[in-house]
Amino acid sequence: MADQYTLRLPALRVRQGSRYIFCFAVDGKKLHDFTAVSRISRDDERQLQGYQRPEVLSHIKAIRRYLESDGAMLPNALVLAFDKRVDFVPGRPAKDVDYSVPGDLIIPVDETLSEDEKPAWLVDGQQRSAAIRDANLAEFPVAAVGFIADGQEEQRSQFILVNSTKPLPKGLVNELLPDTIGHLPPSYARRQLPARLMIRLNTDGDSAFFGRVQSPTSPLGDINHNSLLKMLEHSLYEGALYQYRNEDGSGDLDKMIQHLCEYWGLVRDVxxxxxxxxxxxxxxxxxxxxxxxxxVMDRLTGEIPVEKVSWKNVRQTLVDLKPHVAWTSGKWMFPDEERRWNGLQNTPSDLRLLKDYLKPFTR
Known part of the structure; x- marks a missing residue:
């Protein structure tokens, strides 16, 4: 029979600005009774769910072997995001400081709950918690830090910030950015709008890119997400999409998507x-x-609103371009050299070579 009980853990509440974090210890074997590991996915309406990367089995096995050895220790704290069902009961405050208060963290545990109904989410420490869960140990207490989150958007923001000094997979970060709120490092903030456009293009049935962009929730896609992001970022800051962008990083996404769908639909059709x-x-x-x-899109449609672009002329320009390109066979006849069709690589020098080559045909 499933258990329902309250877990009462000694904790220290620490004030950071207008927010609080809770420092505590918990048996890692009990962690998954009230904590969900939310893995990234999309629901039937293509909305983002979760935020964690898939478990890395080889890493988990290595940690497990270490935990089962003599003298094992995990000094780094796990990070948890609580919902409002978790409460803190303060004890007697310290005399000399007002920013930390000892007390008890009250966590409801209900083993009948599904993963998405649990009161806590694991923001950092996925592999460590999985290794403890699988290890041949009766218990293994771990240090943890928790905070009360307002929703999954804040959890995603904290997940990115907590992991910003670690090598997170770029595809995971790019998929999380569109649904993230709060302060982000400048490099991430600049990529947030392009990432929103990329997700829209990959999930919009009218887009030429529909289902084609490889990402954690679209693993069968074959177009590299980073190449698409670079194209979008350049257009947003220096090209055709700049006209729809606001200086605060927002913009008219619907107009941007319309512009992109019109142009890339022609590319697909031609x-x-x-x-x-x-x-x-x-x-x-x-x-x-x-x-x-x-x-080419930026060159042909830059500074022209989508409703005023002569898409008929754009199509004709693309048609006129056909004899000069070697997408799948033949040779590229560059001014100073010839290249086999697949001799071009995704490098700055080859990109510049192809871009300059296309200019005379796309006036």
């Missing part, structure tokens, strides 16, 4: 054979092609 192939088989869907054709 080069159907090259567009349907993977980047290994086509330089159009390869990083160098995505970025170079993004420059």
């Amino acid at each position: 080069f159907p054979d090259a567009w349907k192939l993977s980047p290994k088989e086509s330089r159009l869907t390869h990083g160098v092609g995505i970025q170079a054709m993004g420059f």
Whole structure:
């Protein structure tokens, strides 16, 4: 029979500005009774759910072997985000400081709850908690730090910030950024709007990129997310999408998506054979092609609102371009050299070479 009980843990409440964090210890074997590991996914309506990366089994096994050895120790604290069901009962405050108060953390435990109904989420320490769960140990107390979160948006923000000094997978960060609120490092803040556009393009049924962009929630996609992000970021700051962007990092996303769908829909229709192939088989869907054709979009439609662009003329320009490109076969006839169709790589020098080559044909 499933248990329902209250876990009462000695804790220290620490004030940081207008917020509080709670420092406490808990048996790692009990952690998963009230803590969910929320892995990133999308629901039936393509909305983002969760925020954690998938478990890395080899890493977990290595930690487990260490934990089962003599003298094992995990000094780094796990980070948990609580919902408002978790409460703190303060004790007697310290005489000399007013920013820390001892007391008890009150956590409701109900083993009948599903993962998404538990009162705590693991923000940092996924592999460590999994290793403790699987280890052949009766108990293993761990240090933990918790905070009360207002919702999953804040949890995602904290997840990115907590892991900002670690090598998080770029695909995971890019998928989390659109649904993240709060302060972000400048490099992440600059990528947030392009990431929102990328997710919209990958989940909008009218987009040429629908389901094509590889990401944690779209693992079957074959177009590299980073190449698409670079194309979008350049257009937002220096190209056709700049006209829809506000200086605070916001903008008219609907107009941006409309502009992108119109242009890339034409690219797909004018080069159907090259567009349907993977980047290994086509330089159009390869990083160098995505970025170079993004420059073509900026060159042909820059500073012209989507409703005033002559898409008929844009289409004709793309049609006129067909004899001069070698997306899937043949050779690129550059002014100073010839390259096999797949001789172009996603490097700054090759991107510059292709971009300059396309300029005379896209006036």
